[in-house]
Amino acid sequence: MALAAPAFAQAPNPEFPALEASQDAANKEPGPRSLPARVIPVPQADMSAAAQALAAAPYRVPAWNANPPDDAGWRAIVAKLADAAVPVLARAREQLGVTMEATAVGGVKAFVFTPRTMPDAHRNQLVFNIHGGGYVYGPGESGTAEAMLMSALGGYRVIAVDYRMPPDAPYPAAMDDTMAAWRAVVATTDPRRIGVVGTSTGGGMTLALVLRAKAEGLPLPAAIAPGTPWADLTEVGDSYRTNEWLDNVLVSYSGYLSHAAKLYAAGHDMRDPQLSPIYGDFAGFPPAILTSGTRDLFLSNTVRTHRKLRRAGVDAVLNVYEGLSHAQYLFNPAAPETEEVFKDIAAFFDKRLAQ
Amino acid sequence: MALAAPAFAQAPNPEFPALEASQDAANKEPGPRSLPARVIPVPQADMSAAAQALAAAPYRVPAWNANPPDDAGWRAIVAKLADAAVPVLARAREQLGVTMEATAVGGVKAFVFTPRTMPDAHRNQLVFNIHGGGYVYGPGESGTAEAMLMSALGGYRVIAVDYRMPPDAPYPAAMDDTMAAWRAVVATTDPRRIGVVGTSTGGGMTLALVLRAKAEGLPLPAAIAPGTPWADLTEVGDSYRTNEWLDNVLVSYSGYLSHAAKLYAAGHDMRDPQLSPIYGDFAGFPPAILTSGTRDLFLSNTVRTHRKLRRAGVDAVLNVYEGLSHAQYLFNPAAPETEEVFKDIAAFFDKRLAQ
Numbered sequence: 001m002a003l004a005a006p007a008f009a010q011a012p013n014p015e016f017p018a019l020e021a022s023q024d025a026a027n028k029e030p031g032p033r034s035l036p037a038r039v040i041p042v043p044q045a046d047m048s049a050a051a052q053a054l055a056a057a058p059y060r061v062p063a064w065n066a067n068p069p070d071d072a073g074w075r076a077i078v079a080k081l082a083d084a085a086v087p088v089l090a091r092a093r094e095q096l097g098v099t100m101e102a103t104a105v106g107g108v109k110a111f112v113f114t115p116r117t118m119p120d121a122h123r124n125q126l127v128f129n130i131h132g133g134g135y136v137y138g139p140g141e142s143g144t145a146e147a148m149l150m151s152a153l154g155g156y157r158v159i160a161v162d163y164r165m166p167p168d169a170p171y172p173a174a175m176d177d178t179m180a181a182w183r184a185v186v187a188t189t190d191p192r193r194i195g196v197v198g199t200s201t202g203g204g205m206t207l208a209l210v211l212r213a214k215a216e217g218l219p220l221p222a223a224i225a226p227g228t229p230w231a232d233l234t235e236v237g238d239s240y241r242t243n244e245w246l247d248n249v250l251v252s253y254s255g256y257l258s259h260a261a262k263l264y265a266a267g268h269d270m271r272d273p274q275l276s277p278i279y280g281d282f283a284g285f286p287p288a289i290l291t292s293g294t295r296d297l298f299l300s301n302t303v304r305t306h307r308k309l310r311r312a313g314v315d316a317v318l319n320v321y322e323g324l325s326h327a328q329y330l331f332n333p334a335a336p337e338t339e340e341v342f343k344d345i346a347a348f349f350d351k352r353l354a355q
Numbered sequence: 356m357a358l359a360a361p362a363f364a365q366a367p368n369p370e371f372p373a374l375e376a377s378q379d380a381a382n383k384e385p386g387p388r389s390l391p392a393r394v395i396p397v398p399q400a401d402m403s404a405a406a407q408a409l410a411a412a413p414y415r416v417p418a419w420n421a422n423p424p425d426d427a428g429w430r431a432i433v434a435k436l437a438d439a440a441v442p443v444l445a446r447a448r449e450q451l452g453v454t455m456e457a458t459a460v461g462g463v464k465a466f467v468f469t470p471r472t473m474p475d476a477h478r479n480q481l482v483f484n485i486h487g488g489g490y491v492y493g494p495g496e497s498g499t500a501e502a503m504l505m506s507a508l509g510g511y512r513v514i515a516v517d518y519r520m521p522p523d524a525p526y527p528a529a530m531d532d533t534m535a536a537w538r539a540v541v542a543t544t545d546p547r548r549i550g551v552v553g554t555s556t557g558g559g560m561t562l563a564l565v566l567r568a569k570a571e572g573l574p575l576p577a578a579i580a581p582g583t584p585w586a587d588l589t590e591v592g593d594s595y596r597t598n599e600w601l602d603n604v605l606v607s608y609s610g611y612l613s614h615a616a617k618l619y620a621a622g623h624d625m626r627d628p629q630l631s632p633i634y635g636d637f638a639g640f641p642p643a644i645l646t647s648g649t650r651d652l653f654l655s656n657t658v659r660t661h662r663k664l665r666r667a668g669v670d671a672v673l674n675v676y677e678g679l680s681h682a683q684y685l686f687n688p689a690a691p692e693t694e695e696v697f698k699d700i701a702a703f704f705d706k707r708l709a710q
Contacts, residue, residue: 016609020420023600030411035600037392043593048660056385065375119673134557170513238398238649242601245378245390254371294593294658301673303402310674319665320658320672323593344665 007288040246043323050335054328055295059248063137065255071167074136074263082142088142089110092333096152100144107183108177111144112150120353122156125193128185128221129160130178130209130325132200134230134257135264136165146199152333153342154349158197170266175208175274176295182209183218192354193220197345199327200289200298203229207277207305208268208336210285220286223352225345226322227291228298228327229305231278233261233270237300247297247325277305282312289317289348291326291341315352319344372690381617393501395601398678405690406676409683414603418492420610426522430489437497437601444499448690453506455499461539463532464517466499468506471628477593478509480548483540483576484515485533485564487555487682489585489612490619491520500685501582507688508697509704513552514540518560525621529628532564537564538573546574546681552700553644555653555680560586562632562660565640575641578707580700582646583653583682588616592655602652602680637663642670644703646696648679670707674699704710 019036026034041272042056067076070201074192087183097116104110117118127150131143148333160165163177170210185194198206203226226241265275278301292302302318302343309316321329321337329341368374374391381389397411418436423429448455456477459465482505486498495517502515518532541551555562558581568575595608605612620630628635633656643664647657657673664671676684676692684696 011710013609016607019600020607020610023606024416024420027600028413028416029601030408030413032411033395033601033603035390035393036394036597038390038596040390040593040596042387043650043655045587045591053385056387058383058385059379061379061383065379171398213557232400236400241393241395242598242650244393245374245382246388246597248382251378252371252375255370255375258446265680279583294654297596300398300674302676303649304677307401307674307676311695319662319676320654320673320675321662322655324661 010351021095023306025148046322048336049262049329050332051337053286054335055248055323055330056327059251063256064249064251067256067259072169078136078139081137082139085142089141089148093148096333098148098149098152100141105159105161106180106182107142108181109148110131110181111141111160111162113147113158113160115151115155117189118155118157124355125156125195125349126185126189126198126355127151127154127156127158128182128194128228129165130157130198130202130205131194132198132202134260135174135201136256136260141164141264146197146202149330149333149338149340149342150197150345151338154346156346166263166266171264171268171275172266175205175212178209179212179216179218182213186219190223190354194221194258195223195349195353196221197225197227197230199227199330201230204231204277207231207280208274210274211277214284220284222354223287223289223349224285225289225291225343225348226305227329228293228296228302229277229290230298231276231301231305233265234277237298237304239297239300243295243299246295250297250327253297259337279307282309282314285309285314287315287344287348287352289319289331291319291321293321293326293328295323295325302325317348356432356464369537371520401677402413403691405687406679406683406692409682409686409690410603410678412603414606416527418611419604421607422611422614429522433491433494436492440497444496444503448503451503453503453507455503456497460514460516461535461537464495464537465536466496466502466515466517468499468502468513468515470506470510473510473512476705479710480511480550480704480708481540481544482506482511483537483549483551484513485518485551485553485557485560486515487553487557489615490529491611491615494520496660499695501552501557504685504688504693505552505696505700508694512703521618521621526619526623526630529619530560533564534567534571534573537568541574542654545709547577549576550578550580550583550708551576552580553584554582554685556585558582559586559632561688562586562635563629566628566632566635569639575639577709578642578644578651578704579640580644580646580703581660582696583648583651583657584632584645585653586631586656586660588620588631592653592659594652594655596653598650598654603648603650604681604683605652608652633659633663637667637669638666640667640669642673642703642707644674644700646674646676646684648676648681648683651680652681672703
């Protein structure tokens with residue numbers, strides 16, 4: 001596999017004249033868009049070699065399309081993937097010079113991360129992290145990649161909530177745990193000094209946290225970083241279809257996502273803003289920085305959230321990375337794009353969190 | 356055609372199990388990504404009915420894949436489309452309450468737009484507009500949609516440059532005219548009061564203007580709005596492939612774009628930053644607001660430009676609209692998204708232009 005970029009990597013498409021005619025014919029009436037089968041090259045420009053390797057990677061079998069027949073099956077695949085992640089994360093913490101300590105906050109299991117070096121401005125600040133994994137993956141230490149990266153690359157003390165998940169604990173257990181931890185944290189740390197960071201499911205939960213804090217009269221964080229948030233658990237959102245099969249992480253809503261959404265919702269209306277925060281009221285939200293990639297199955301989740309925040313008058317910025325699929329900025333601590341994402345979040349927080 | 360959104364618009368895909376297996380097999384090795392043929396529904400959420408109609412529209416035949424055999428053929432199709440646009444724009448100016456006056460600036464043909472009402476803060480400000488159209492479309496009045504919209508919806512006096520184009524005048528005529536107009540404008544208006552706005556080819560030329568002004572020691576604008584800029588005339592950029600056939604405006608680089616690029620470059624290296632500004636040095640650029648859509652063939656042009664500006668330390672913000680193809684925010688003055696785009700640009704300029 002050659003990832004290097006020649007000056008003009010794209011040869012003219014020899015099939016173009018035939019495609020031109022058949023596509024014109026297939027798209028001559030208003031309505032849905034017909035797309036031909038295609039082979040899409042690995043992006044050649046404005047991606048690091050590490051990110052190109054992520055873009056070239058095969059689908060993540062079996063995680064992307066897991067659909068166990070019963071609770072025992074879910075527990076088995078979740079445990080298998082978690083067991084594989086734990087030693088990888090331990091090595092990464094060592095390389096990044098981050099320490100992790102197990103703790104509890106508000107009666108909820110959590111981990112505290114401390115970086116080797118911390119800017120003076122961050123001494124009294126705290127990042128509250130909510131991990132991703134479709135409400136099923138990432139229990140315990142296995143869900144701490146983002147907390148580790150934010151601590152190491154952003155230079156923050158980070159507390160990561162190890163919330164309960166289905167099949168054992170469906171909605172609202174995950175949000176109940178997160179809110180219990182949030183209540184405990186804001187009782188001892190000035191919320192003007194706290195940023196909340198979460199990717200994917202953790203990004204959706206970051207939005208749900210603010211909605212529920214607003215509803216319960218709890219303090220809001222000073223800023224949030226919902227990365228490629230699972231803002232809509234239903235299949236609404238254009239990129240669920242347009243980036244289907246292109247995103248090599250999530251691949252398709254019809255894969256594990258659709259099953260995980262049902263497992264989590266457990267009969268609740270998925271359009272409830274606590275499950276799909278895109279349907280909530282974003283008025284009064286704290287400043288937000290959102291991150292996605294051009295191949296992300298959740299590109300629409302991200303841009304719909306960004307626009308809805310902007311329409312509500314919220315200070316919200318959007319970064320979209322060339323060629324990246326869902327949440328791939330968490331996958332390789334050594335990729336320049338990973339550092340860029342967390343430095344951008346830190347720079348955004350530096351302007352909005354009290355010292 | 357039903358554009359209304361039911362609660363769960365997406366029926367489960369009955370072909371999923373077969374696709375799952377064949378896609379896993381086709382994507383089991385690192386490398387290019389195999390995509391199956393698909394039918395993508397009209398987006399159901401977070402688009403106005405007017406924008407949904409734009410998303411549902413057929414390809415724009417014959418503009419998207421025009422490839423005349425000779426210069427006379429180019430002149431004919433360009434004139435045909437221009438003749439169709441002129442009366443439509445005249446009616447739109449009336450409805451929007453904008454007046455247009457033909458003029459010349461620095462020896463270059465131009466049009467000045469004046470809105471019915473103008474915020475006091477805009478009285479001494481000016482927007483300099485560079486129209487799009489792949490360096491071939493949009494001569495004279497026919498290229499003034501964006502100038503009109505910026506004047507009407509943003510509330511600015513706007514000057515639109517009617518630069519020379521191929522086949523009669525290839526590179527560098529378009530940029531020579533634009534720079535002559537820029538020199539004349541900054542001789543009479545404080546550049547701290549000027550924003551430059553351009554979409555598509557006009558977005559690329561906006562970036563090229565700043566590069567050339569830097570090189571020639573001319574004043575820079577106070578802010579720029581390169582909308583979905585044609586920042587790379589070569590086919591480099593992931594969305595040239597990922598959004599091919601999905602974008603119903605440009606459809607494919609192999610359509611007219613590849614021919615127009617050759618006609619404009621006329622043998623010059625397309626990687627020269629004056630033709631493909633993504634290869635230029637963005638240090639010292641003025642604040643920039645960029646706009647694209649999730650289906651835009653130039654999504655990668657836009658996000659690559661945004662990230663390169665951010666990496667150069669420039670104050671640059673990105674807005675990506677759900678379900679929109681290339682530059683569709685220029686297509687319907689009555690679409691709420693059109694108003695949103697130009698109000699966002701005006702709000703960005705309000706914070707950065709001197710009064």
